[in-house]
Amino acid sequence: MDGKPLREECGVFGVFGAEKAAEKVLVGLSALQHRGQEGCGVATLEQSGRITVRKGLGLVSHVFPTEAYRDHPGHFAIGHVRYGTSGGGELDNVQPFVFHRDIHDFAVVHNGNIANTEELKIQLERMGTLFRSSSDSEILGHLAHHLSTGKEGLTAHSLKRALNLIDGAFSFLVLTPDRLFACRDKYGFRPLSIGRLGDGYAVGSETCALHAIGARVLRDIQPGEVVEIGPEGITSSFFAAEHRNTLCAMEYIYFARPDSDIEGVNVHTYRVESGKILFRESPVDADMVFGVPDSGISSAIGYSRASDLPLEMGLIKNFYVGRTFIQPNQALRMTGVRMKLTPVSSVVKGKRVVVIDDSIVRGTTSKQIVRMLRDAGAKEIHLRITSAPLRHPCFYGVDISTEAELISARMDVDEVCRYIGADSLAFLSEAGMLEAGRRTELCMACFNNRYPTALYSHSGEQ
Numbered sequence: 001m002d003g004k005p006l007r008e009e010c011g012v013f014g015v016f017g018a019e020k021a022a023e024k025v026l027v028g029l030s031a032l033q034h035r036g037q038e039g040c041g042v043a044t045l046e047q048s049g050r051i052t053v054r055k056g057l058g059l060v061s062h063v064f065p066t067e068a069y070r071d072h073p074g075h076f077a078i079g080h081v082r083y084g085t086s087g088g089g090e091l092d093n094v095q096p097f098v099f100h101r102d103i104h105d106f107a108v109v110h111n112g113n114i115a116n117t118e119e120l121k122i123q124l125e126r127m128g129t130l131f132r133s134s135s136d137s138e139i140l141g142h143l144a145h146h147l148s149t150g151k152e153g154l155t156a157h158s159l160k161r162a163l164n165l166i167d168g169a170f171s172f173l174v175l176t177p178d179r180l181f182a183c184r185d186k187y188g189f190r191p192l193s194i195g196r197l198g199d200g201y202a203v204g205s206e207t208c209a210l211h212a213i214g215a216r217v218l219r220d221i222q223p224g225e226v227v228e229i230g231p232e233g234i235t236s237s238f239f240a241a242e243h244r245n246t247l248c249a250m251e252y253i254y255f256a257r258p259d260s261d262i263e264g265v266n267v268h269t270y271r272v273e274s275g276k277i278l279f280r281e282s283p284v285d286a287d288m289v290f291g292v293p294d295s296g297i298s299s300a301i302g303y304s305r306a307s308d309l310p311l312e313m314g315l316i317k318n319f320y321v322g323r324t325f326i327q328p329n330q331a332l333r334m335t336g337v338r339m340k341l342t343p344v345s346s347v348v349k350g351k352r353v354v355v356i357d358d359s360i361v362r363g364t365t366s367k368q369i370v371r372m373l374r375d376a377g378a379k380e381i382h383l384r385i386t387s388a389p390l391r392h393p394c395f396y397g398v399d400i401s402t403e404a405e406l407i408s409a410r411m412d413v414d415e416v417c418r419y420i421g422a423d424s425l426a427f428l429s430e431a432g433m434l435e436a437g438r439r440t441e442l443c444m445a446c447f448n449n450r451y452p453t454a455l456y457s458h459s460g461e462q
C-alpha cells in the first residue's frame with residue numbers, strides 16, 4: 001500500500017447461544033484487528049435481561065485485559081473494532097451502540113459507511129432524535145426504534161423497514177435479549193459470514209475470525225439479506241427486492257486477511273491469481289520478483305509462478321513500527337517508510353527486480369521504496385500494481401475522501417512512473433481484477449468512477 005495506508009471502517013463479530021460468548025467475541029475481534037485499531041467494544045446480554053457495553057480507544061489487547069469477561073456467564077455478545085472514516089476518533093464513536101428502551105435493550109455494530117447519512121440525520125433530528133455520537137452507525141438504531149411498534153420492540157419487520165431507508169455500505173449486527181440479527185447491504189460492499197459454534201452461532205466480518213474461535217463456517221450472508229438467529233434456530237429473509245454483488249474490490253486486494261474466504265474465493269488465492277494475470281498483462285524481463293509486505297507477497301507468488309522468475313525476499317517489514325500515516329508531514333512520513341521497510345542489499349544488488357504492490361495512493365511510499373532499492377544496488381526496478389490506478393473518492397467506508405490525495409487522479413501512468421523513479425510501472429486492468437476473483441461484478445468505483453449507489457449531498461461534499 002503506497003502513501004498513507006488506506007483505512008477501512010471496521011470489523012464486527014457476534015456470538016449467539018454459546019458459553020462465554022463475550023470471551024469468544026474478544027478472540028474474534030483480535031482476529032479482525034487489521035480492520036481497525038482505533039477503538040473497540042463489546043456488548044453483552046446480562047442475566048437481568050439488560051445489555052451492557054464496555055469499550056475503549058486502542059487495540060483489543062489494550063482495552064480488554066486477559067481476565068476481562070473470563071467469568072462472564074453470558075451466551076450472547078457482539079463486538080466491534082473501529083477505524084472510523086465517519087465521525088471522529090473519540091470514545092463516543094466507538095461501538096457497540098446500546099439503545100435502552102422500556103420494552104427491551106438492543107445493541108448495534110456496523111462495518112461500512114452510510115451514503116445518505118446527512119439526509120437521514122436531518123429527518124431523524126426533525127423527529128426529535130438526539131445523536132450521542134458523530135458516527136453514521138448510530139442511525140440504524142434510531143430508525144429501528146422509530147419504526148418499531150410499542151409492544152413488540154425491535155423485530156425483524158421493523159429492522160427491515162429501517163434497512164430499506166439506508167443506502168450505502170453496511171454489515172450490521174443487532175443484538176436483542178433473545179435475537180441476533182445479521183444484515184448486509186443490498187450491494188454486498190462489506191463481507192459478512194456466519195458459522196456454527198456447538199449449538200450456537202457466530203457471525204463475523206471475515207471467516208478468519210470464525211476460525212479463530214473454532215466455529216465451522218456455514219456461508220456468507222447474502223447482499224440484501226437479514227439472518228435472524230433466535231432460540232428456535234436461524235431464518236433468512238431479504239429486506240430489499242433487488243440486490244447486486246458489488247463487493248468492495250479492495251477487500252480482496254488489500255483489506256482482508258489472506259486466510260479469509262469471501263464469497264467462495266480465498267483472499268490469498270485471489271492475490272496469487274492477480275499476480276499471474278499481472279504478468280500476462282505486463283510482462284518484463286528481469287532477474288527476480290518480490291512483493292511489498294504484506295499483501296504484495298501473495299501476488300508476487302503468482303507473478304513468479306507465471307513468469308518463472310525466482311521469488312525472492314527483497315524487502316523486509318519491521319512489524320513493530322507504528323503505521324506511516326501517524327507522521328504529520330511528508331518528510332517524517334518518508335522516514336516512517338524507511339523504518340517500516342528495508343531492502344535486502346545482498347539480494348537485490350546488481351539485479352533487475354520486479355516489485356509487486358497492491359495499490360498507489362499518493363506515490364510517496366513507492367518513490368521511497370524505489371529510492372531505497374536503488375541505494376541498495378538494484379540495477380532496474382519494475383513496479384507492478386495489483387489494482388487499477390486509484391482516481392476517485394470512496395463513499396463506502398474507505399478513507400479515500402478527495403481526488404487531490406490520489407496521484408493517479410493528476411498524472412497518467414508514465415508521469416507516475418517518472419515521479420516515483422521506477423524503470424517501468426504497470427497496473428492490473430479492471431478486467432484482471434474481476435478475473436482474479438472469477439467474478440462478473442465488484443465495486444471498483446474508486447478506479448472507474450462508477451458508483452453502485454446514488455450519490456448524495458454528503459458524498460458530493462467529500
Ligand code: SF4
Binds near residue numbers: 251
Ligand atoms: S469505491 Fe473503492 S474502496 Fe470504496 S467500496 Fe468501492 S472499491 Fe472499495
